[in-house]
Every structure is written in structure tokens, then in C-alpha cells.
Amino acid sequence: MELSSSLVLVLVLAVLMLVKWKRKASGLSLPPGPLALPLVGNLPIMDKSAPFKSFMKWSKTYGPVMTVHIGLQRTVVLVGYDTVKEALVDQADDFKGRAPVPLLNRVLRGYGLAISNGDRWQQLRRFTLTTLRDFGMGRKQMEQWIQEESRHLLNSFDETKSTPVDPTFFMSRAVSNVICSLVFGQRFDYEDKNFLHLLQIISRLVRFGSSPWGQMYNIFPKLMEFLSGRHHAMFREVEDIKAFIMTKIKEHEQNVDFSDPKDFIDCFLIRLIEEKHNPDTEFHKDNMLGTVLNLFVAGTETTSTTIRYALMLLIKYPHIQEQMQREIDRVIGQNRIPNMDDRKSLPFTDAVIHEVQRYMDIVPLNFPHYATHDISFRGYVIPKVTMNTYNGQLLLSWKYFPMISSWYVVLNLDILCNFGWILFPQDTVILPMLHSVLRDEGQWETPWTFNPEHFLDANGNFKKNPAFFAFSAGKRSCVGESLARMELFLFIVSLLQKFSFSSPKGPDGIDPSPELSSFGNMPRFYDLIASPR
Known part of the structure; x- marks a missing residue:
């Protein structure tokens, strides 16, 4: 039992390292941001009563495009008129995705205009x-x-x-x-x-x-x-x-x-x-x-x-x-x-x-947007990751590895998926901050x-x-x-x-x-x- 658990962990870490290597080799990288902790991300240092104040403060260190982890959710924050306009207007097709806000998903189940995507x-x-x-x-x-x-x-x-x-x-x-x-x-x-x-x-x-x-x-x-x-x-x-x-x-x-x-x-x-x-x-x-x-x-x-x-x-x-x-x-x-x-x-x-x-x-904060595909923006990549939680299981897509591109590995890690694990981020949410524009x-x-x-x-x-x-x-x-x-x-x-x-x-x-x-x-x-x- 201990051996199989160790093999699973080694496999997961290997996949993550290869994905990271693949992205580095392509010349693309995530925007910088404050160091995130497992499970809680940047929540311990975030202003809980007004998160946008923390984002504005951090942007002075990391720039107008930065990566923040809100709990498990990887979030790219865009700050300032020039940055937000470039994203929403100049690259409108790239940034038209809408994030699946859990509170609204619970009410709407993905239907309706506000939180839908695609066709x-x-x-x-x-x-x-x-x-x-x-x-x-x-x-x-x-x-x-x-x-x-x-x-x-x-x-x-x-x-x-x-x-x-x-x-x-x-x-x-x-x-x-x-x-x-x-x-x-x-x-x-x-x-x-x-x-x-x-x-x-x-x-x-x-x-x-x-x-x-x-x-x-x-x-x-x-x-x-x-x-x-x-x-x-x-x-x-x-x-x-x-x-x-x-x-x-x-x-x-x-x-x-x-x-x-x-x-x-x-x-x-x-x-x-x-x-x-x-x-x-x-x-x-x-x-x-x-x-x-x-x-x-x-x-x-x-x-x-x-x-x-x-x-x-x-x-x-x-x-x-x-x-x-x-x-x-x-x-x-x-x-x-x-x-x-x-x-x-x-x-x-x-x-x-x-x-x-x-x-x-x-x-x-604006209504959250979503990376429906990998977005190249100001020399960074805002990725739609290939690791997603689905029905209490963790699905790893091997699209980065052509020799086994048709294979998928499903790891039954219900507890980790339900309560989170920083090694397995969700798709990327994007916040083009209206506060920073106004x-x-x-x-x-x-x-x-x-x-x-x-x-x-x-x-x-x-x-x-x-x-x-x-x-x-x-x-x-x-x-x-x-x-x-x-x-x-x-x-x-x-x-x-x-x-x-x-x-x-x-x-x-x-x-x-x-x-x-x-x-x-x-x-x-x-x-x-x-x-x-």
C-alpha cells in the first residue's frame, strides 16, 4: 500500500515537472506574484474585507499583470487602464471567457447568459x-x-x-x-x-x-x-x-x-x-x-x-x-x-x-473572466491548465507527451479533490480590475x-x-x-x-x-x- 502511494506521488510530481519544463521550453511563463501557500494560497496575507486593496498594493511590486492564488484558485489579476483595455478591447476574443463562479453555478447550474461560454x-x-x-x-x-x-x-x-x-x-x-x-x-x-x-x-x-x-x-x-x-x-x-x-x-x-x-x-x-x-x-x-x-x-x-x-x-x-x-x-x-x-x-x-x-x-474586481485557452499576453502565458478536477477524481491529460497522447491517468484522490491540493490547480481565472481603471x-x-x-x-x-x-x-x-x-x-x-x-x-x-x-x-x-x- 505504501509502495503504491509512493509511486502515485512520484508519477504526479513527474507530470508536473514535465509540464513545467514544456512551458519553459516554449518561452512562456506565468506572470509573477506573491508566494502562495498550499491549500490557502495568498489568503493569509490578503485584505479579507476588500481584496482589491491587496491586489493594488501587490501590483506595485509585481507589476500590472500578476498571479495570485485565492485558496486553490490560480488567478491572474490585471491592473490599470492600459492593461485592462489591452486585454478586454485589444485582445477581446482571448478574454471573452467567463469564469464558473461557484455561487452562481450553484444557482444557475451553468445555464443562462451571465456565466456561460462558447456557443x-x-x-x-x-x-x-x-x-x-x-x-x-x-x-x-x-x-x-x-x-x-x-x-x-x-x-x-x-x-x-x-x-x-x-x-x-x-x-x-x-x-x-x-x-x-x-x-x-x-x-x-x-x-x-x-x-x-x-x-x-x-x-x-x-x-x-x-x-x-x-x-x-x-x-x-x-x-x-x-x-x-x-x-x-x-x-x-x-x-x-x-x-x-x-x-x-x-x-x-x-x-x-x-x-x-x-x-x-x-x-x-x-x-x-x-x-x-x-x-x-x-x-x-x-x-x-x-x-x-x-x-x-x-x-x-x-x-x-x-x-x-x-x-x-x-x-x-x-x-x-x-x-x-x-x-x-x-x-x-x-x-x-x-x-x-x-x-x-x-x-x-x-x-x-x-x-x-x-x-x-x-x-x-469585475465579473471574473476565464482562460478558455492558453493566452499570450505581454510576454506571459495565462494558461488553461490540463489538470482538472472532475466528479471527485483527478484527471491528468497527457497532451504534452506525444508518445502517449492517447492515454489518460485517473487518480482516485477524492479527499484531495474535495478539500484541495496546491499541486493541482484549477483552470485560470482572470480579474481585469475595474477598480484599478476607475x-x-x-x-x-x-x-x-x-x-x-x-x-x-x-x-x-x-x-x-x-x-x-x-x-x-x-x-x-x-x-x-x-x-x-x-x-x-x-x-x-x-x-x-x-x-x-x-x-x-x-x-x-x-x-x-x-x-x-x-x-x-x-x-x-x-x-x-x-x-x-
Whole structure:
């Protein structure tokens, strides 16, 4: 028994040495990075509350392309505008892979748009973009939906009678109703208890993903499945959202009009029926559920959180709020409904909205990318390794050795695979850090300060900045970017047109620093007072 175990270990070490030799002989090498420990990688020296701060610090030693081990996961981190742009834009095809985030995989099982790759991703992204545009995303029809929802939002604030309220679900109800109109073909009453229940789950889910417990699940998913904790309750709650979506899909199946689809689900059902005999189709119920879930969650939480953060900053800096209101009064007045054509006449307001997104830095690490093949980048190799865990076994592919290229060795090392072993890394995750772009000192005059002047020229006109990567960039940029831009402008302008916002504790009682800073920067909860103007 001891002899066979020794032979296995010798075999494994030999394979690793030969793979390393093969890569060295080819002139390719991994980017440098801090020394990693077995099992835990660089976790002991990482800032657990804000990992991106550690990455920024380490990049000063190892450069803008570096290798970090987050637990067992080998991760290549890209830092700075020039580096991230070169990867996501200049080498867009190489960096279009999406990493299988364990937390999302547990919910989506690999289906849907957000975490898929290859032909599935291409088909679903093309279909989603086309369908959303057909239903008015970024066009006049969508503008009218947002204007209508703005009236409901304004009425809900008016009903507060200038008493302190938490704005969280004021924002999420309004923003979610826009994506619900697109996806489900209906809006929901603000007093609908089931609707509010779903929004509460979405809020908890997003915050959980950036909590230490959520990140532990992403780092050690198999281990976490064996441990008790609130992640199990979170997964059970998400089933309520999935059940709601499936109910809506079944309702649509009974009423779909093939000649006149009313929403995203209708269009998906029609495509599903058209391709039901195609064995390679990606248009089936699992992908429908996954994609609708992607749109519902992302279309609700990110934009509503950004608006809530915008009001927080305007309360913190009342002189900026007042300057925006003076500009809105001069251009629109207090009676006419704002429209998207007003944006070009509201340069300061537009600049503030952009600066809110830059300063908020909502997804500092970016959504993780993935090496779907070996990538040559800046003289390094970002490898898709040939050693993968699969169903509790370790599979070693011998593609580097042509004399036995058809052979595979499967080592039954269930314990090592379940709890990890540094000698057998997973495929490479890539983090093109948006934080490093939105805070790049070579691109922003005062990157650590909330400063709308970043988006204004010397004459007070709005100016673009190429480093504004709030929606990421390249082939994996946010599919709902044009919708989010429209919502941010119309909702914020409508609110400031009718109300002035303050805090019961005054400007000094507002803390704009995030409560959680991991996958996302999650702003703190706060109360505000909406005073009619």
C-alpha cells in the first residue's frame, strides 16, 4: 500500500515537472506574484474585507499583470487602464471567457447568459441584445416606460410627507418594474407583497455574494456544502425567485401570440419552439430560466443601488445637489417631464451621474473572466491548465507527451479533490480590475475624490473619459448598459426636479464608504428625507 502511494506521488510530481519544463521550453511563463501557500494560497496575507486593496498594493511590486492564488484558485489579476483595455478591447476574443463562479453555478447550474461560454453564450447574448432592442431598450418606447415609472416613484416619495425613510426599496421597486415590463410584460404594484418579497431576496443575495461567507463559498465550495451556515438558507430563498419565473413562463406558454410577441419571454418561447428539433439548440427551458433570472436580478439591483448611492452622495455634498437642481430648473423647469434629449443640455447633471458610477466602483474586481485557452499576453502565458478536477477524481491529460497522447491517468484522490491540493490547480481565472481603471491616477485628476469635474471641460461642457469602465468593456460588457444609462438619468433628474434630499443626521451623518467590499461595493443603509420643492 505504501509502495503504491509512493509511486502515485512520484508519477504526479513527474507530470508536473514535465509540464513545467514544456512551458519553459516554449518561452512562456506565468506572470509573477506573491508566494502562495498550499491549500490557502495568498489568503493569509490578503485584505479579507476588500481584496482589491491587496491586489493594488501587490501590483506595485509585481507589476500590472500578476498571479495570485485565492485558496486553490490560480488567478491572474490585471491592473490599470492600459492593461485592462489591452486585454478586454485589444485582445477581446482571448478574454471573452467567463469564469464558473461557484455561487452562481450553484444557482444557475451553468445555464443562462451571465456565466456561460462558447456557443451557448454567443447564441444567448445575440438573442438577448436583439430582443431587448426590439422592445425599445435605449429607444423612445423604453424612455416612455421609465417616465411612467418615475411618476409612481415620485408619488411614493410624496406619500412619505417629508418623514425619514430608507430609500432602498423605493428605488428597487421602480427600477425592477422597468426590467419586469421588458421581460414579463407587466409592472407590479408597489404594495404587492410577493413582489416586495422577491426584491428583498435579490437584495440579500447580492449582499451575500460580497459578504465574507459568500466569498468563502466561492473559494471553497465543496467544503462549504458540508458546513452549516446561511448560504443554505440563501439558496432556498433563491428557489422562490426561480419558482416565480417558472410561473410566469407557464402563463406565457398559454397565451403567447406567435405573430405579436409582447415581451422577452414570448420571444424566447417562440424561438424555443422554432428550434425544438435542433439537437444543438441553446433555446430550451433551462437557458430561458437562467437568462430571465440574470436579467431580473441584474436589472433590478445594480441600477437601483447606484441611484440610492447617488442620493447618498448628493446629501453628503448639498452644494452639488443644489447646482444640479439649478441646471434642471433652467433647462426643464419643475413641470415638464424630463426626456433623454435633455441630457445634452444638462452637462453638469450628466457629469455628476457619471462621477457617481466612477466613485461608487460597484464591481471593483469585475465579473471574473476565464482562460478558455492558453493566452499570450505581454510576454506571459495565462494558461488553461490540463489538470482538472472532475466528479471527485483527478484527471491528468497527457497532451504534452506525444508518445502517449492517447492515454489518460485517473487518480482516485477524492479527499484531495474535495478539500484541495496546491499541486493541482484549477483552470485560470482572470480579474481585469475595474477598480484599478476607475481609480487610475494617470486617467483621473483626483481619483480618490468625488469630483464631477472629471467629466467637464474648461467651458463646463460634458467630456467623455476613455477610462470610464463602469459597465466593463469588450465582448463581456454589460448587456443592459443603454437601459441602465437611461434609467439613471431619467430617475435622478425626475427626483431632483421635485424633491430636495437631506439626512436626519445632516451631511456629516452620511458615510459613503461601502459596508461590504468584495465582489461588489455595497453601500451602507441610511435614511433620507424627501422634501417637496
